[in-house]
Amino acid sequence: MHEIELSDGIITLSPLRLDDVEAHLTGEDKLLVRWLNGGPGTREGVEAYFRHCREQWDAAGPLRAFGIRAGADKLLAGTIDLRFTGEGLAPAR
Template identity: 80%
Template sequence: MLVRWLNGGPGTREGIRAYFRHCREQWDTSGPLRAFGIRMGADEVLAGTIDLRFSGEGLAPGQVNVAYGQVEPENPASAAVARRAGFTPSKPTHGKDGTRFDWYIRDLHTAAR
């Protein structure tokens, strides 16, 4: 599921490399995206991602979009990460191919009050 968010379709080696190049360019040029990988276990398997977007559609100056990826509905431990970080479940949506996306939302501005 995560690959669809990264490059719009089934992953290819080149498509994933292009996404990582894009992330690296964003770091190198102080662009609006900061992407992090979360690894776990002795094999350091990718368990999720965190993206910070400092500009984009719908964001006012000073707002940041924080996205935690790879929350699978069948994996309650993965969803628990978002809940422990203070995010609350929101209305699920469906992609064009019918894939269900569960959303967890946290308004940090409201939380800081």
């Protein structure tokens, strides 16, 4: 997969990478755990999910997970997913 990077010069979106795992785990808070994760993340679980996200990019699957990066160092500040298919969604026309 070639690296994709979308930026306005302040915020950058790019695919999640395994080197984002530590920042993701560090950034978990009670609301993220409660509403999105269903429990505190583990290194193994986050690594597996990030690998799955990368596989989806490589296979042109229905999921595109982006890391939201900030600053000159492009540190991970959050994530956002784009899903082309899903339960309850009508097929594209």
